Amino acid sequence: ALISMRQMLDHAAEYGYGVPAFNVNNLEQMRAIMEAADATDSPVIVQASAGARKYAGAPFLRHLILAAVEEFPHIPVAMHQDHGTSPAVCQRSIQLGFSSVMMDGSLGEDGKTPTDYAYNVDVTRRAVDMAHACGVSVEGELGCLGSLETGMAGEEDGIGAEGKLDMEQLLTDPEEAAEFVKATHVDALAIAIGTSHGAYKFTKPPTGDTLSIQRIKEIHARIPDTHLVMHGSSSVPQEWLDVINQYGGEIPETYGVPVEEIVEGIKHGVRKVNVDTDLRLASTGAVRRFLAENPSEFDPRKFLKETVSAMRELCIARYEAFGTAGNA
Ligand code: G3H
Numbered sequence: 001a002l003i004s005m006r007q008m009l010d011h012a013a014e015y016g017y018g019v020p021a022f023n024v025n026n027l028e029q030m031r032a033i034m035e036a037a038d039a040t041d042s043p044v045i046v047q048a049s050a051g052a053r054k055y056a057g058a059p060f061l062r063h064l065i066l067a068a069v070e071e072f073p074h075i076p077v078a079m080h081q082d083h084g085t086s087p088a089v090c091q092r093s094i095q096l097g098f099s100s101v102m103m104d105g106s107l108g109e110d111g112k113t114p115t116d117y118a119y120n121v122d123v124t125r126r127a128v129d130m131a132h133a134c135g136v137s138v139e140g141e142l143g144c145l146g147s148l149e150t151g152m153a154g155e156e157d158g159i160g161a162e163g164k165l166d167m168e169q170l171l172t173d174p175e176e177a178a179e180f181v182k183a184t185h186v187d188a189l190a191i192a193i194g195t196s197h198g199a200y201k202f203t204k205p206p207t208g209d210t211l212s213i214q215r216i217k218e219i220h221a222r223i224p225d226t227h228l229v230m231h232g233s234s235s236v237p238q239e240w241l242d243v244i245n246q247y248g249g250e251i252p253e254t255y256g257v258p259v260e261e262i263v264e265g266i267k268h269g270v271r272k273v274n275v276d277t278d279l280r281l282a283s284t285g286a287v288r289r290f291l292a293e294n295p296s297e298f299d300p301r302k303f304l305k306e307t308v309s310a311m312r313e314l315c316i317a318r319y320e321a322f323g324t325a326g327n328a
């Protein structure tokens, strides 16, 4: 059944687990996520980015998610719009039937320019007023995603600040977070702790200086009743980088957010964990390997099936690690 994200995260908070929110762009991702949820008895958050809406079209994404609900009626699903850049964008998603939206007021309508606190409060508050009137949940964001090593946001296309960020934007301030939640009534709050979107998060395995789980603890201590959201939470599995590079890919050395650090965050209020890049890496690795090993195959279903099983195994691993399993 389609449920609101608030309901799902309240349950997660009560029982102390986290829910991965996987980005969805195509049928294969949707199937992989649902088969993994079915195998582990997990609730599901699927989210559509602006890039996904551009790629597949919002109606196709909507029906893909509704098809998932129809085929797996016993699994609770929240249909979430990722990184909305204005109240108007959120409104369109609400009209399309999304049960949850993100109003990312940390960046302007271009998805690139960092904004000030007053702007963020204003757009988020407006989105919350509208969404709550329709029974739709809202995720806000305070602070800007970006590397504590370089001050850069990472992702080049899509959502991400352009240019170098100020150090103080890269770590969400606990006091400001408390004010923000009070002023906007968001259901969940995305925070900045040193992660960034995409595959190039850390040039070496992260330490407390580059990934601040400490900051999560400080924010959670200040606003214990707010559901925290970690963006840029792909772990960038070295096994998949190796497969991609072994079969003709060229991805330089890079590191993601270790699963055990996310698990530590979940112990301190993180309830939604955004993962997109890991599914992309698994998918690409599976296609490269299959086509290299089966050069005479040309039926796309053969290699797309490989992407489904690669992504399904990854989703199962996250559902188990985050404690989502068994909570559908
Ligand atoms: O917001 C970041 C997500 O990874 C979505 O990326 O805009 O390329 O679909 P995208």
Ligand code: 13P
Pocket: 023, 082, 083, 196, 197, 198, 199, 230, 231, 232, 233, 234, 235, 274, 275, 276, 277, 278
């Ligand atoms: P990754 O690029 O780490 O998968 O993050 C995805 C994300 O935060 C989507 O909003």
Ligand code: ZN
Pocket: 083, 197, 231, 232, 274
């Ligand atoms: Zn994000």
